[in-house]
Structure formats: C-alpha cells, structure tokens
Amino acid sequence: MNLCVGCGEAYTSRPSWSTFFWPERISLLCKDCEGSFHRLKDSGCPSCMKQIGSSICSDCLKWEKTSYQGVLEKNVSLYSYEPFMQDYIARWKYRGDYVLGKVFEVEFQKLYYQHFQDTKYEVVPIPLSAERMAERGFNQAGELAAFTRAKRKDVLGRKHGEKQSKRSRLHRLTAENPFQLLSEPPQYAVLIDDIYTTGTTLRHAAQVLQENGTDFVAAFTLIRG
Amino acid sequence: MELDPKRYAGKRLLRREIPLSTTALREALQHQYFKQIPTLRKEKNILYCNRCNATQPHLQNINCQNCGSTHLYCRNCIQMGRVSYCEFFYEWAGPNPDWHIHNNPCAWEGELTKHQQIAADAIDQTMKQNGKLLVHAVCGAGKTEMLFQGIATSLQQGKRICLATPRADVVRELLPRFQQAFPTVTVQALYGGSPDKTGDGQLILATTHQLLRFYHAFDVLIIDEIDAFPFHADPMLHVASEKAKKQTCASIFLTATPRQKEKRQIAAKTLPHVFVPVRFHGQPLPVPASKLCFGLHKQLRKGTLPKGLLRWLHNRRNPTRQVLVFLPTVVLADRLQEEAIEVLLPFTQKILPKRETETLIRTVHAADKDREAKVQAFRNRETAIILTTTILERGVTFPSVDVAILDAAHDVFDEAALVQIAGRAGRSPADPTGEVVFFHEGRSDAMDKAVRAIQVMNRRAKRL
Ligand SMILES: [Zn+2]
Ligand SMILES: [Zn+2]
Numbered sequence: 001m002n003l004c005v006g007c008g009e010a011y012t013s014r015p016s017w018s019t020f021f022w023p024e025r026i027s028l029l030c031k032d033c034e035g036s037f038h039r040l041k042d043s044g045c046p047s048c049m050k051q052i053g054s055s056i057c058s059d060c061l062k063w064e065k066t067s068y069q070g071v072l073e074k075n076v077s078l079y080s081y082e083p084f085m086q087d088y089i090a091r092w093k094y095r096g097d098y099v100l101g102k103v104f105e106v107e108f109q110k111l112y113y114q115h116f117q118d119t120k121y122e123v124v125p126i127p128l129s130a131e132r133m134a135e136r137g138f139n140q141a142g143e144l145a146a147f148t149r150a151k152r153k154d155v156l157g158r159k160h161g162e163k164q165s166k167r168s169r170l171h172r173l174t175a176e177n178p179f180q181l182l183s184e185p186p187q188y189a190v191l192i193d194d195i196y197t198t199g200t201t202l203r204h205a206a207q208v209l210q211e212n213g214t215d216f217v218a219a220f221t222l223i224r225g
Numbered sequence: 226m227e228l229d230p231k232r233y234a235g236k237r238l239l240r241r242e243i244p245l246s247t248t249a250l251r252e253a254l255q256h257q258y259f260k261q262i263p264t265l266r267k268e269k270n271i272l273y274c275n276r277c278n279a280t281q282p283h284l285q286n287i288n289c290q291n292c293g294s295t296h297l298y299c300r301n302c303i304q305m306g307r308v309s310y311c312e313f314f315y316e317w318a319g320p321n322p323d324w325h326i327h328n329n330p331c332a333w334e335g336e337l338t339k340h341q342q343i344a345a346d347a348i349d350q351t352m353k354q355n356g357k358l359l360v361h362a363v364c365g366a367g368k369t370e371m372l373f374q375g376i377a378t379s380l381q382q383g384k385r386i387c388l389a390t391p392r393a394d395v396v397r398e399l400l401p402r403f404q405q406a407f408p409t410v411t412v413q414a415l416y417g418g419s420p421d422k423t424g425d426g427q428l429i430l431a432t433t434h435q436l437l438r439f440y441h442a443f444d445v446l447i448i449d450e451i452d453a454f455p456f457h458a459d460p461m462l463h464v465a466s467e468k469a470k471k472q473t474c475a476s477i478f479l480t481a482t483p484r485q486k487e488k489r490q491i492a493a494k495t496l497p498h499v500f501v502p503v504r505f506h507g508q509p510l511p512v513p514a515s516k517l518c519f520g521l522h523k524q525l526r527k528g529t530l531p532k533g534l535l536r537w538l539h540n541r542r543n544p545t546r547q548v549l550v551f552l553p554t555v556v557l558a559d560r561l562q563e564e565a566i567e568v569l570l571p572f573t574q575k576i577l578p579k580r581e582t583e584t585l586i587r588t589v590h591a592a593d594k595d596r597e598a599k600v601q602a603f604r605n606r607e608t609a610i611i612l613t614t615t616i617l618e619r620g621v622t623f624p625s626v627d628v629a630i631l632d633a634a635h636d637v638f639d640e641a642a643l644v645q646i647a648g649r650a651g652r653s654p655a656d657p658t659g660e661v662v663f664f665h666e667g668r669s670d671a672m673d674k675a676v677r678a679i680q681v682m683n684r685r686a687k688r689l
C-alpha cells in the first residue's frame with residue numbers, strides 16, 4: 001500500500017520486474033492521477049509540438065520573422081497543459097511540494113534520449129531569480145535537468161528578478177534579455193524548462209548561448225502550454 | 226522599535242509570513258520580541274512537524290538549494306506554506322496584546338426562543354468558566370444567534386474568540402452576520418484565498434484548517450459541525466484546534482448530528498451538553514419518506530433518472546418549491562444524459578414560470594469551478610432544480626425546498642449525512658415544512674437510523 005503523492009489516496013501498485021531492480025520506480029501516483037496527465041502526440045508542429053496541424057505552426061513562423069530567427073532549433077515537450085496538470089504544476093512550483101516532481105523522472109528521461117541520444121548534447125536548465133529560489137528552495141528546471149542524467153552545465157543566470165507574468169506579451173518580446181552568461185557554454189545545448197508557452201523565455205536563453213559560441217540550441221520541456 | 230503585538234501574538238509564523246526586513250527581524254530578535262522554534266522536533270527518534278504534528282510519510286525529503294543539503298519538509302500542512310527543516314518558526318515573545326474591553330458589543334436585537342435561550346445561557350456560563358460544552362442543536366435551530374450572548378460577555382472581558390467551521394461557504398455566510406451583530410469589534414474571516422490574511426482581529430471566523438496558523442491564541446474556541454468531514458476524520462485538525470487554544474480556554478462544540486464518540490461522551494457525562502431539539506420556528510423536522518425503485522442502480526449507471534422521482538415530482542404537495550436532488554457520486558452526476566435532465570423541464574415551469582430554460586436545471590459538485598455562482602443562482606431562485614453531490618449536505622440554507630436523495634442506501638450517505646440533508650427542507654418560518662424522499666433499491670441501516678433519529682428529536686421537541 002502506498003499513498004499517491006498526487007491525491008493522497010491509498011493505492012496498491014503492482015510490482016513488476018523493473019520495480020524489483022529499481023525499487024524507486026514504483027509509481028508514485030495512483031492510476032487516476034497518472035491517467036490524468038496527457039502525453040503530447042508527435043503529429044503536432046514539428047518545430048514546437050503545438051498540437052495543431054502537422055506543419056510548422058503560425059507561432060513558429062512568426063518567430064522566423066523576428067531577430068530570434070533560427071536561435072532555437074526545436075522544442076520537444078512531454079505533456080499538454082490541461083487543468084489537472086496546471087493544478088499539479090502549481091502545487092509543485094508555487095506551493096513548493098518538492099516530491100511531486102519526482103513523478104516525471106522516468107518518462108522525462110526516456111523522451112530525452114529519444115531525441116538527444118548523442119552524448120555531445122549537454123543540458124542547460126533555465127535559472128530562477130534569486131528571490132524565487134529563496135522562496136522555493138529548488139529550481140524546477142534544475143530538477144528536470146537532473147532527471148535526464150545527461151551532462152549538465154548551469155551556465156545561465158538571471159540579471160534582475162522581475163516577474164515576467166506581469167508584463168504583456170509585446171513587452172516581453174521587446175524586453176531586454178533577462179539572462180546572462182556565467183561561464184563557458186557547451187557546443188551542443190539542450191535548454192531545460194518546465195513549460196514552453198510562447199517560447200520567449202527559451203529564445204532569450206538560446207540567444208545568449210548562441211551569441212557566445214554555442215552551435216546548436218534546442219529546448220526540452222515538460223509541458224507544451 | 227514598535228511592533229503591534231496583536232499582529233503577531235498567538236501564532237507561530239514562518240519567516241515569509243512576517244513582513245519585516247532582515248535587519249528589522251534581527252533587531253526584533255535581539256529585543257526578544259520573537260523566539261525561534263525549530264520547525265521539526267524529534268521524540269523517541271521520530272520526527273514530527275511542529276505545526277501540524279505530522280510524521281512519516283508526510284515528511285519528505287527536499288534537495289534544498291537554500292541551505293545546500295537534503296532534508297525533510299512537511300507535506301501535510303503545506304497548503305499553509307511549506308515547513309522546512311532548515312527554517313524556524315517565530316513565536317511572539319513580546320508584550321501581551323491588549324484586546325479591547327467592549328462595554329456593550331452586541332447590536333443584535335432579535336429575540337431567542339425559549340429553547341435557544343436555555344442553550345445561550347449554558348454557552349454563556351461555559352465561556353465565563355473556561356469550560357467545555359457540546360451544543361446539540363437540530364438543523365435550523367438557529368445556533369448562530371445562540372452564540373451571541375456568550376460572545377458578548379467574552380468581549381466585555383476583553384477575550385479573543387474564534388469560530389471555526391469546516392467550510393469556506395459558511396465562513397463567507399457568517400461574516401456579515403457577525404459584523405452586524407458586533408459592529409465595534411474587529412471581525413475577520415480567514416479561509417483559503419480570503420482577502421484578509423493578517424489574522425489580527427479579536428473575533429476570528431475561520432475554516433478549521435486556518436487554525437493551523439495560530440498558537441495559544443484564543444480564550445474562546447467554538448468549533449462548528451464537530452461531526453463533519455474533514456474535522457472528524459482528519460487528526461491534523463484536532464491538533465490544530467488544541468494548539469490554537471490558550472492554556473485556559475473555553476471550548477464550545479456545535480453539532481446537529483453527533484457521532485458515536487460524542488454520544489458516548491454525553492451518555493458517560495464526561496462532556497457537558499445542551500440539547501436544542503426544536504427549530505427556531507417551532508415546527509418539527511420533516512421526516513423522510515422512502516420510495517423503493519426497482520432497477521435504480523442500473524438506471525443511474527446508464528445516466529437516466531428513476532421513474533419514481535418523476536412520479537414524486539408530479540405529485541408533490543407544493544409543486545412551487547425548488548428541488549434539491551442528491552446523487553451519491555460525481556461520476557453518476559456527470560453521467561446523467563441530457564435527455565434525462567430534459568425530462569425534468571416540465572416540472573420547472575411550476576417552480577419558476579417565465580424563466581429561460583438554460584439555467585433552470587443545474588448540476589454542481591465539489592470541484593466545480595462555478596460552484597459558488599451556481600449555489601447563489603439557486604438561492605436567488607434563478608435555478609429551479611439542482612442536482613448535487615453531498616457538498617450541499619450541510620451549512621447552506623435555502624428557504625423553501627423539497628429534497629430527493631437518489632440511491633439513499635449508498636455508502637456516502639451515512640446517518641449524519643442523511644439527517645443533514647433532510648435538514649435542508651422546511652427552513653423558513655414562511656414555509657416551515659418540506660418533503661424529503663429517500664429513493665432506494667433496498668434500505669440501508671443508515672437510512673433507518675436517520676429516520677429514527679429525526680423522529681426521536683421531534684418527539685423530544687413535542688415533550689418540551
Ligand atoms: Zn510550432
Ligand atoms: Zn506540518
């Protein structure tokens with residue numbers, strides 16, 4: 001008998017041969033909660049996984065007409081941002097319920113190696129501002145980066161802590177890049193964040209890397225918002 | 226430095242709950258206005274959360290970047306802000322707050338019935354003597370008004386008072402009533418997402434969870450619906466209520482449907498109690514009728530409504546009353562077919578003629594985002610029939626309704642729930658009766674017990 005970390009209900013998880021070798025892989029969630037996460041289909045936009053049509057989406061085309069043209073190779077995400085996930089992520093990030101993140105480890109890692117198998121890729125988590133870090137005690141992007149077990153470089157920092165959600169989209173597009181480089185960036189970088197919404201944050205980060213010599217930047221995110 | 230004791234006294238606060246700069250807090254600590262308390266404590270090698278008393282598995286590891294180590298945090302009370310091993314609680318150690326001594330605080334001018342007055346006197350006495358009292362008052366007895374006298378006396382003695390109730394709906398409903406009754410007192414409502422969060426009022430109305438914020442705060446603690454889920458099921462809330470009390474503190478427990486534990490305490494005379502078996506309008510409680518419906522489970526599973534319900538709707542004594550229909554689970558409520566709901570439409574015409582059909586019938590459940598609005602629409606008589614899960618079982622009052630319970634023998638409807646649900650009918654002096662019907666496919670023990678309990682209360686009321 002386990003308690004589901006999502007809903008707190010008791011449930012029995014079926015042991016299998018894999019849980020025998022890796023006891024930590026016993027599912028942390030009950031079936032109801034596990035079934036409430038929705039995996040994205042590969043059939044969406046090949047560039048950002050937006051689940052509309054099967055060709056490059058209008059969002060991505062817009063980016064191609066800006067100064068961010070070509071900075072981000074592609075984005076790969078695992079789940080869609082439905083109400084259950086919104087609530088779950090809010091509890092993980094804003095309430096700071098750390099163990100909720102562990103649930104994503106196995107699937108996040110699997111999908112990472114489907115796309116970035118080569119060991120030349122190194123993961124770069126999107127950093128939190130100092131204020132947020134003090135509030136939360138952990139960076140969800142850092143957690144996700146650790147889940148991949150790939151070589152990791154924390155080369156990005158935040159310039160100032162300003163709440164991004166309070167700004168308009170236009171303002172965000174034109175705003176100053178909030179990131180700065182802390183040390184030598186990798187040649188092949190995979191940016192890690194919890195959510196890809198407009199793609200602005202990730203492009204800001206990608207731009208900093210590219211300007212400092214990175215040849216290839218892709219994004220690998222938990223959720224396509 | 227000047228800090229308001231009212232703002233901080235009676236609480237154990239996390240750093241982020243104290244609106245002081247690092248230097249100001251350091252200074253306050255030097256002046257010994259606060260003392261630091263560890264967030265977790267170890268007893269016999271077991272760790273406990275110092276706010277909610279939870280232990281494993283509620284304490285889990287976090288790889289904390291603030292202190293650079295992996296340590297425990299508490300998941301059990303995290304909705305009140307995360308308690309982490311590397312942080313402290315700050316407990317007020319400065320001067321005691323001077324709570325105002327009110328000469329004549331109560332502006333309520335209504336009159337109590339004879340039975341309400343007996344209970345009001347007992348409550349008043351208990352508060353004066355810092356005792357304990359269980360108030361067993363039937364649904365619709367008017368328990369809020371019974372509290373006013375004792376609260377007024379307590380305020381005259383400069384005491385601090387908290388009324389805790391399981392549901393935010395009820396806190397919101399009570400706030401204006403208390404503000405009107407005690408216009409010169411700082412009355413505050415605290416619940417998840419409440420506009421006021423400071424908790425520096427003399428009279429606090431709060432959801433039971435909010436008690437976790439307090440530590441040795443109150444001279445009088447009133448716990449409403451002592452039998453309700455989650456209070457009776459969640460040990461954390463008992464811990465929270467014990468901690469919120471000062472060393473000497475009066476405890477008043479309110480219930481319409483005592484559980485075994487309270488019944489035993491009453492029988493053993495270990496808990497003083499007062500019983501109010503009559504509704505404030507003097508009319509007896511509606512006694513539920515039972516209707517056997519063959520194939521009820523199958524029909525509900527298919528998303529249709531039993532014929533018996535329609536027959537009853539057709540033959541109601543007062544077809545203009547609004548109707549509350551209770552279903553045992555959200556799943557069944559979701560499964561109801563549109564055609565099944567449409568069958569109800571003709572009946573709505575007699576309840577609310579001339580209304581648009583859209584909002585005449587509504588379903589509502591706990592996780593429903595529009596829950597508040599839907600309940601309000603029903604209260605405003607914009608909705609004729611509401612199909613609901615047990616969330617509308619208690620606390621909420623509608624003046625003139627009939628009540629149907631589908632699959633009343635289902636496990637979720639225990640005796641207390643059925644008595645509470647039946648208690649929704651006949652609440653107003655203008656329409657003091659109402660029909661309550663249990664639709665079932667085989668009676669349950671709880672149904673029989675609920676009917677018997679209601680009959681007993683009515684008999685006791687008659688004898689008075
Ligand atoms: Zn796209
Ligand atoms: Zn706790």
Ligand SMILES: [Zn+2]
Nearest residue numbers: 289291292311
């Ligand atoms: Zn720490």
